[in-house]
Amino acid sequence: MRPLEIGLASAVAVAVLSAAVNHARTSSSNAALAASRIELDRLSTENAALRSRLASLEKEAAELRGAVGELADLKGRVAELEGALRRSPAAEPKTAPPDVALVTRPVREEKAEPMEADTFSVRWTGLVSPRFSEVYTFYTESDDGVRLWVNGQLLIDNWTDHAPQEDSGTIELAAGKKYEIKMEMYENGGGAVARLFWESPSQTKEIVPQECLFPPAPETGNGLRGEYFDDMEFGERKVVRRDATIDFDWGEGSPTDGMAPDEGDNEDEEDDEEEEEEDAPAAPAAAPDEKPEPEFE
Secondary structure, three states: OOHHHHHHHHHHHHHHHHHHHHHHHHHHHHHHHHHHHHHHHHHHHHHHHHHHHHHHHHHHHHHHHHHHHHHHHHHHHHHHHHHHHHHOHHHOOOOOOHHHOOOOOOOOOOOOOOOOOOOEEEEEEEEEOOOOOEEEEEEEEEEOOEEEEEOOEEEEEEOOOOOOEEEEEEEEEOOOOOEEEEEEEEEOOOOEEEEEEEEEOOEEEEEOOHHHEEOOOOOOOOOEEEEEEOOOOOOOEEEEEEEOOOEEEEEOOOOOOOOOOOOOHHHHHHHHHHHHHHHOOOOOOOOOOOOOOOOOO
């Protein structure tokens, strides 16, 4: 072949080869582009799903924040009410629940016999019902010796001669439940004091009130049964009466000074006499032939 023809053939071959290479490159690029578009579509779909889930979570979070705010408001209100209750316990309604309702039926007591101002003893028994379910601290102020039991537990034991002194003991109680309570004291010269207080986280320190005290069965009403003895060993009992609370400062006088039985004692005695007269057998009637003996005044 002539050199010219050889050169032309070479140029054609190079052009064909270049075109084939360019075509292959274009086909490969189109395939990669299609794959990229498919991946982009998949990512867009996942992104939309994630955005939808995020919006749902934000809505739930907003609802939870609202509930937390309402709970905080309620806690604040409860705290305000508890604070008001602690500051003014006397504002509590005095109406007791049915099982601790006040009973005002008169209670018969023994006549107040004179007692010496010194060397006497007193025992109070009955039930106590707290207002709150929590730990209570009971306090006694005494001159001289004192002992206190609540629910069978000896909380205070200061059975010694001493000037007016305060002692205390604690016990956990349930609101509205009645617990046995017993307090004893003796006096051995000089002044004589007997007082019973209580206190709890919700109850300011005060004399245990009458509406929370009950006598032992079968007695009814409120207060404690008080037995007064004319010695220090609970031997010679002189008086049995109902004491509304234990809040006494007899000084150097006798515990029976100014002590009078409740109204109704005389009526009870009259009723007893009438019952005895009714129960007494009737006098036999005079025989027909006998004349009744004249009555003399």
